[in-house]
Structures are given as C-alpha cells and as structure tokens.
Amino acid sequence: MSTDDSLRLDRQLCFPLYAAARAMVQAYAPLLEKLGLTYPQYLVMLVLWEEDGVSVKVLGERLFLDSGTLTPLLKRLETQGWVRRERSTEDARSVRVSLTTSGRALKRKAASVPEAMSCRLGMSLEEVTRLRRDMRRLFEVLSK
Amino acid sequence: MSTDDSLRLDRQLCFPLYAAARAMVQAYAPLLEKLGLTYPQYLVMLVLWEEDGVSVKVLGERLFLDSGTLTPLLKRLETQGWVRRERSTEDARSVRVSLTTSGRALKRKAASVPEAMSCRLGMSLEEVTRLRRDMRRLFEVLSK
DNA sequence: CGCAATTAAATTGTGCGCAATCAATTTTGG
DNA sequence: CCAAAATTGATTGCGCACAATTTAATTGCG
Numbered sequence: 001m002s003t004d005d006s007l008r009l010d011r012q013l014c015f016p017l018y019a020a021a022r023a024m025v026q027a028y029a030p031l032l033e034k035l036g037l038t039y040p041q042y043l044v045m046l047v048l049w050e051e052d053g054v055s056v057k058v059l060g061e062r063l064f065l066d067s068g069t070l071t072p073l074l075k076r077l078e079t080q081g082w083v084r085r086e087r088s089t090e091d092a093r094s095v096r097v098s099l100t101t102s103g104r105a106l107k108r109k110a111a112s113v114p115e116a117m118s119c120r121l122g123m124s125l126e127e128v129t130r131l132r133r134d135m136r137r138l139f140e141v142l143s144k
Numbered sequence: 145m146s147t148d149d150s151l152r153l154d155r156q157l158c159f160p161l162y163a164a165a166r167a168m169v170q171a172y173a174p175l176l177e178k179l180g181l182t183y184p185q186y187l188v189m190l191v192l193w194e195e196d197g198v199s200v201k202v203l204g205e206r207l208f209l210d211s212g213t214l215t216p217l218l219k220r221l222e223t224q225g226w227v228r229r230e231r232s233t234e235d236a237r238s239v240r241v242s243l244t245t246s247g248r249a250l251k252r253k254a255a256s257v258p259e260a261m262s263c264r265l266g267m268s269l270e271e272v273t274r275l276r277r278d279m280r281r282l283f284e285v286l287s288k
Numbered sequence: 289c290g291c292a293a294t295t296a297a298a299t300t301g302t303g304c305g306c307a308a309t310c311a312a313t314t315t316t317g318g
Numbered sequence: 319c320c321a322a323a324a325t326t327g328a329t330t331g332c333g334c335a336c337a338a339t340t341t342a343a344t345t346g347c348g
Contacts, residue, residue: 006258007251009190009206013272014168014261016279018187019208021165022335023286024158029336040304043162046153056327062153064163067327069305076303093313093326107151114150117158121285128157131282134275135160141265142167166305173306184334201296211297213335220333237296237343292347299340308330315324 017138027120031113035106040069041077042110044097048083049107053098055088064143082106161282171264175257179250184213185221186254188241192227193251197242199232208287226250 009015025039032042040063047054047062054062056070063070074097077083082103088094121128153159169183176186184207191198191206198206200214207214218241221227226247232238265272 007190007193007254009187009194012190012258013265013276013279014172014183015187015190015207016276016283017161017165017168018183020279020283020286021161022208023283024161026336027286028158038303039158039162043153043159046151046156046159049151050153057325063159064166065304066306068307068329071328073304087327091314091326095327110151114156121157121282123285131278132157132160134278135157135164138265138275139160139164139167141267142164142171170306182333199296200298209334210336212299212337213333215298217334231297235296235344239297290348292345294345295343297341297343300338302335302337304335305333307332310329311327313324313326316320316322318320318322 028113028117031116035109035113036080037082040065040073041082042113044070044073044077045082045103045106045110048097048099048103049110052104053096055094055096057094059097077103172257172261175260179253179257180224181226184209184217186257188214188217188221189226189247189250189254192241192243192247193254196248197240199238199240201238203241221247 005011028039028042032039035042037045043063044059047059051058056067056074059070059074060066074083074085078085081100084098084100086096086098088096118128123131149155172183172186176183179186181189187207188203191203195202200211200218203214203218204210218227218229222229225244228242228244230240230242232240262272267275
C-alpha cells in the first residue's frame, strides 16, 4: 500500500502549528507597521520595556534567540532610534542594550497592540490562557 | 504607572506560539537531515507524496506559501534530485512539480519521521488531535 | 478578432533564524 | 601568576518567508 497515513499532511500537528505561527506574525504586521517594528523586533521591545539595559545574552535567554539573530536585529533597532548598544564597562564581552527616550515613549503607542490582537482572536480569556499553557508545554517538550 | 501588564511577555499568547513553532522545526531537523530535507522541503514532499505532479500554485494553496518561497525551494529539491519541474503543455504559465524515482523512494525512509516525533511529544492521540484542532482554529482566525 | 484584465511563476529586496566559526575577554585551576 | 577553558558577541553562509514588481501566457469581453 503506497499511502502511509502517518505522512498525510492533515494528520500532522506540526503543520497547523507552523501555519498558525506564520499567520500570527502576519496578523501583527499591520499593527506593528504603525510603530515601525517587525514582530521579532516587537518581542525585543517587550523585553526591554520590562527590564531596560539588559545584555544581548539575557535578551537571547528570554526570547530563545541567538546572537546571529539578535545582533543584526538590534543594529536595526538602533538605526531606527529605539535602542542604544554599548559595551559593558565591567565585562567588555557583554553588550548592554538600552532604550532611548523614543524607545521608552514607543511603549505608549504599543499599548493598543495587545488589545487589537485579542479582539482579532475573539477568544475568551480562559481560552487564551489554556492555549498559552498548551503552547508552553509544547515548547518545553520540543526544546529539550 | 509605567508597567502596562498587557505588554508583559508572559502575558502574550503569540510568543509561546512563535517559540513552539521554532522549537518544532528544530526538533524535526535531526530527523530530516538523514533524508536531506529541511522542514519546509519536507512539507512540500508530504504534499507530493499524496498528489504527485501538482503545480506550484497548488503547492502554495496547500501549504499557504507563495512563489517567492516555493520557487527557490523547489529548485533546491530539484538539485537534490527529489523532484522535477516542467512547464505545463496545456498552460505554459503553470509549472508542474513531479517526484523523481528517488523522490518517491524517499517516502519509505520518511515513514519513520512521524513516529519519532510522536514519541518525542509523548502525548496521547487525543491530546495531539485536540492541539491540532486548536492550531487550525487559531490559523483560521488569524489568516482572515 | 483584438486588446485589456487576469493568472502563474519568477525575480528582487529585506529581515529573520540558526549552525558554525571567530575574536575578544574573563574566569579558573594549577 | 599564568596558561587553558569558558563566556560573550560578532560574523558568515544558507534557507526560508513575504511584499512588491516583472514577465509571460491565457482568458474574457466588446
């Protein structure tokens, strides 16, 4: 029998996950465009709005991204004027990423983004919470 | 109050979704490396193993990818010897993508991949089914 | 028929992601 | 104190993704 059911596209969990993640990034795009941010840049800004002046290493730990992704992304954020990058004086290996005044101010404009997305989803808080928990568990299983 | 809770990273649904999707692709990588495929290439092969000789357009419809992604990817699959690309004779705008003998044979080696992943997940079939349904619904909401 | 509108791929340009490697710095163990 | 190991970022190279544009072919309509 040629048809191995386990290889059918509609049997996969990976594909809807992959497609949903891409659709999510695309759904954010028009909202973030108003802020001059891409989705990964938005994630970096979320971290910095919570804890300013962290190293590239810490950003990478929070977002599970490496320096190969973050270094050029941060340079773009710097060019756009949202962040500053400077070598640490205590440990010259480390690069400290800090918000500029504009970068801090951008948080106010960004405040409408989560609300807009939650409207878009049209799900109850409970449902979003459950999905978030599921995604975290999936991540845990897949990343070890 | 500076701290708008709605912008906290741990409040987002998008981030675990994004992280899980990337972790999933990484989890597939060592399995697919044995086959000489990347994850998106594997998705294309899943479609072709189900229906051989489809156009780039159909591949795009199945996988929600556009020609900007598929054209170079298919050229790489062709270089690797898994597929053939040829202009349709009925409609010269269309490009028909067909499996080579090797490409068809690769399906046997790929058969172990879904099983390996399902072991990795360590979830019940019911749970996988529920998650898949959730991801599809999320995709539907986000892609319209 | 003839031509505008549509369709299918390919191309171009930008921005991730990530493996692998490298350079600079710091830490550590003898 | 000093050489080896570890740490931190940057760089390089490749493969997606996707928007926007281009090219070529087909369709539809007056």
